[in-house]
Amino acid sequence: MFPSHDDIKSASERILELFSAAAREVTLDAHKVLFEENDLGDSLFIVLDGSVEISLLWHDGRRLSVDVMRAGHIFGEIALFDPGVRTATARTLEPSRLAQLTHDDLLREASHNPSLALELLMMMGKRMRWMNQQLHEYVFMPLPARLARKLLYLMAEDRDGARKLTLSQTDLADFAGATREAVSKILSTWSRQGILKTSRGSIELLDRSTLFEIAGYDD
Amino acid sequence: MFPSHDDIKSASERILELFSAAAREVTLDAHKVLFEENDLGDSLFIVLDGSVEISLLWHDGRRLSVDVMRAGHIFGEIALFDPGVRTATARTLEPSRLAQLTHDDLLREASHNPSLALELLMMMGKRMRWMNQQLHEYVFMPLPARLARKLLYLMAEDRDGARKLTLSQTDLADFAGATREAVSKILSTWSRQGILKTSRGSIELLDRSTLFEIAGYDD
DNA sequence: GTGTCTCTGTGAAGCAGTTCACAGACGGAA
DNA sequence: TTCCGTCTGTGAACTGCTTCACAGAGACAC
Numbered sequence: 258m259f260p261s262h263d264d265i266k267s268a269s270e271r272i273l274e275l276f277s278a279a280a281r282e283v284t285l286d287a288h289k290v291l292f293e294e295n296d297l298g299d300s301l302f303i304v305l306d307g308s309v310e311i312s313l314l315w316h317d318g319r320r321l322s323v324d325v326m327r328a329g330h331i332f333g334e335i336a337l338f339d340p341g342v343r344t345a346t347a348r349t350l351e352p353s354r355l356a357q358l359t360h361d362d363l364l365r366e367a368s369h370n371p372s373l374a375l376e377l378l379m380m381m382g383k384r385m386r387w388m389n390q391q392l393h394e395y396v397f398m399p400l401p402a403r404l405a406r407k408l409l410y411l412m413a414e415d416r417d418g419a420r421k422l423t424l425s426q427t428d429l430a431d432f433a434g435a436t437r438e439a440v441s442k443i444l445s446t447w448s449r450q451g452i453l454k455t456s457r458g459s460i461e462l463l464d465r466s467t468l469f470e471i472a473g474y475d476d
Numbered sequence: 477m478f479p480s481h482d483d484i485k486s487a488s489e490r491i492l493e494l495f496s497a498a499a500r501e502v503t504l505d506a507h508k509v510l511f512e513e514n515d516l517g518d519s520l521f522i523v524l525d526g527s528v529e530i531s532l533l534w535h536d537g538r539r540l541s542v543d544v545m546r547a548g549h550i551f552g553e554i555a556l557f558d559p560g561v562r563t564a565t566a567r568t569l570e571p572s573r574l575a576q577l578t579h580d581d582l583l584r585e586a587s588h589n590p591s592l593a594l595e596l597l598m599m600m601g602k603r604m605r606w607m608n609q610q611l612h613e614y615v616f617m618p619l620p621a622r623l624a625r626k627l628l629y630l631m632a633e634d635r636d637g638a639r640k641l642t643l644s645q646t647d648l649a650d651f652a653g654a655t656r657e658a659v660s661k662i663l664s665t666w667s668r669q670g671i672l673k674t675s676r677g678s679i680e681l682l683d684r685s686t687l688f689e690i691a692g693y694d695d
Numbered sequence: 696g697t698g699t700c701t702c703t704g705t706g707a708a709g710c711a712g713t714t715c716a717c718a719g720a721c722g723g724a725a
Numbered sequence: 726t727t728c729c730g731t732c733t734g735t736g737a738a739c740t741g742c743t744t745c746a747c748a749g750a751g752a753c754a755c
Binding site for chain 2: 313315319321334335336337338339341344345364367368369370371372374375377378379381382383384385386388389390391392393395396397434
């Protein structure tokens with residue numbers, strides 16, 4: 258199966274306490290860049306409300322979207338623990354509220370709270386495990402399987418029934434690491450096979466188990 | 477430029493102390509598997525002597541070699557902080573001596589030593605930054621650039637002049653994430669252009685700056 | 696309604712890298 | 726020396742995805 262989002266992306270009790278003790282709040286409109294790859298940064302964010310897309314960019318304009326962070330999810334941990342330039346770009350998908358915590362805040366709290374530090378280490382372990390999985394998928398899996406996984410992943414995010422995904426095919430292509438045209442063609446054949454139903458700006462899943470098979474989750 | 481290996485892969489003073497306080501020593505022959513992807517594991521290793529290759533496997537036999545760990549380098553951190561199955565395979569390239577530290581050892585030491593925990597967090601930050609870089613390279617760069625980077629990376633490892641690399645083209649292909657044939661053809665053209673010299677089982681670099689350009693390190 | 700804009704569908708050509716096939720080169724063992 | 730196994734080089738066919746090109750279909754503004 259694919260991993261449970263809450264375990265990987267969400268904060269534990271103790272990390273939430275850390276935020277409430279030290280964080281500053283940030284409010285942003287939709288489609289605003291919170292930080293960009295190669296910006297200097299040393300802070301961690303938690304989403305209070307809204308959603309934030311995390312993506313990798315390349316100088317020719319290509320983009321690989323890696324994740325969407327929603328309420329309760331934490332991101333920005335690389336530059337928090339290893340201050341320097343950001344390794345990814347974060348932008349809001351809708352109006353969002355975030356809490357921000359700096360490297361200094363962290364040092365102050367964690368230096369006399371070992372169990373907080375241990376929880377952060379576990380979070381980092383889970384995060385690295387997830388990144389490793391992403392590398393696996395990208396390196397070894399062909400586009401249809403990767404696309405199937407991304408669809409299932411993104412649908413599992415939306416709590417409501419998890420059958421419908423609101424996303425243009427262009428954006429979905431960024432998640433799958435492919436062109437819009439390639440994604441469109443694959444979705445068309447799946448649509449013809451009754452696996453899903455496409456419409457302008459959204460996709461409705463009809464046959465989850467077949468998509469599971471295509472994704473290579475063999476069970 | 478490409479990252480300095482010692483910063484990312486090596487242990488800090490305090491982490492070395494942790495190993496000397498709690499670790500168990502392991503000795504292995506050449507070409508022995510230390511652990512394999514999907515094995516259960518919860519321990520961290522440091523290389524005392526020899527070298528260990530870290531690679532990702534796929535069920536059809538494909539392999540992506542991601543790194544080589546040498547004396548002083550640490551690996552296995554994912555399963556240390558997030559006990560569960562291994563996300564990669566580790567095998568010795570030559571007879572090697574390692575020290576091993578378990579999750580329990582770590583908890584014992586780090587739970588009353590906050591600055592050790594902070595150093596471990598920084599190490600994890602650097603490690604994630606490096607993984608992110610790998611994902612970037614794999615997703616966005618074409619084979620020749622990726623191959624150039626891997627050559628420069630692997631040559632920087634060997635301290636001795638760093639001009640000669642002892643590695644078969646088959647193994648190099650695993651590092652570049654491509655087939656032996658594709659790598660062989662690229663090396664041939666580079667050889668014809670005087671960038672390097674190939675021979676059975678090794679590659680000698682002649683024109684570092686041209687390879688730098690091909691690798692996309694524009695400076 | 697009409698116009699415009701973005702999203703979707705699809706076909707044709709191109710290309711980077713794989714797969715397959717085989718030949719020659721080197722090194723070690725007998 | 727000869728033989729054998731592994732490593733290297735290269736050509737031909739194939740394939741998965743991109744690039745380019747264009748047409749039709751919602752959605753929204755007026």
